[in-house]
Amino acid sequence: MPAAPLPLRKRAGYFVSNLLFRGLIGAGLLLPYHWRVPAMGWVVSRVLAPLAGWRARVRTNLAHVMPDLPEEEVRRICRAAPDNAGRTLIEIYSGDSFKARAVNAPITGPGLAALEEARKTGRPVILVTGHFGNYDAVRASLIARGHNMGALYRAMRNPYFNAHYVRAISAIGEPMFLQGPTGMKQLVKHLRAGGVLGILTDLNNLSGEALDFFGKPAMTSMITAELALKYDAALIPVYAVRQDNGLDFEIIAQAPITPTDAKTMTQDVNHQLEALVRENIGQWFWIHRRWKSK
Structure with a gap:
């Protein structure tokens, strides 16, 4: 059975968010590989993660399974996990490099x-x-x-x-x-x-x-x-x-x-x-x- 068409509002939201990601990926690809990977990690970790609520979700997961983790380590993971996600994203788009x-x-x-x-x-x-x-x-x-x-x-x-x-x-x-x-x-x-x-x-x-x-x-x-x-x-x-x-x-x-x-x-x-x-x-x-x- 074909999927139901998306409501106009949701489709517009997807369209705009895709433009933002495409722009971010395109800008990253302009950099040499050894700069673009850490740069994308930094942008996702320091800019996107706080705005998207990802840091809060990392904290929630860590509190659920490792409630005794020191706060300093929690903060480090809140930065490191989105950084790795950003690096992975731009690597996937980096082709032969x-x-x-x-x-x-x-x-x-x-x-x-x-x-x-x-x-x-x-x-x-x-x-x-x-x-x-x-x-x-x-x-x-x-x-x-x-x-x-x-x-x-x-x-x-x-x-x-x-x-x-x-x-x-x-x-x-x-x-x-x-x-x-x-x-x-x-x-x-x-x-x-x-x-x-x-x-x-x-x-x-x-x-x-x-x-x-x-x-x-x-x-x-x-x-x-x-x-x-x-x-x-x-x-x-x-x-x-x-x-x-x-x-x-x-x-x-x-x-x-x-x-x-x-x-x-x-x-x-x-x-x-x-x-x-x-x-x-x-x-x-x-x-x-x-x-x-x-």
Whole structure:
């Protein structure tokens, strides 16, 4: 069934906000890469985040899961999380300059050997990741290494922004599978052919299960584990950790999740992501409403 047309007022709001973002991105792209990435991080952290209420949301999330965190550390994370989000945004639009950084990123961890073994045997692989560091660095790196890697993505609410955003992420590598019935059919065909699939798993999902994340129940989709079990795919958590210079990455491929049942496997993913976030706490997307309940 086609989506209902947007009300005029909402459509106008989306149009104006998209113009602002397009202008910001366009201005950033005029700068050399090593200036534009920190500059966009600064603008998002120091200008947009306070205006959009993102700092308040970061504070709310931190108070929910880590109420004893010192105030100085809370303030640091309130700056660092939007800064990483701004850097990630402009990197996605930076084309070959970003891909060159991703391709040069070292890949460490036991999951790399499992990934290469799966390629030799033709076994499908699901790389489960999250809004941490820059998740598209993983995709760019593995595509450059010859892996047949696709990704599942969710359309943005703003249709004007979504149009150029999809072009930008598609330029990093294809295939891309839009969340929905058609995308799921394409995704399954890709897995059955022994492909590699990337899925972000740390968004709030009210149709998922209430699993532990930072000691609190968080509604979590189990689609990654369910697909892995159904199609005998290796389920490997993989993350791109931003390095101290703010421009480069280390890609960490964690050990494959042991096949058991979908709930246990997904909880293992949550625990491993939490441990990584605690080590690099400013690189996770504390801006979103991860702990919304039904």
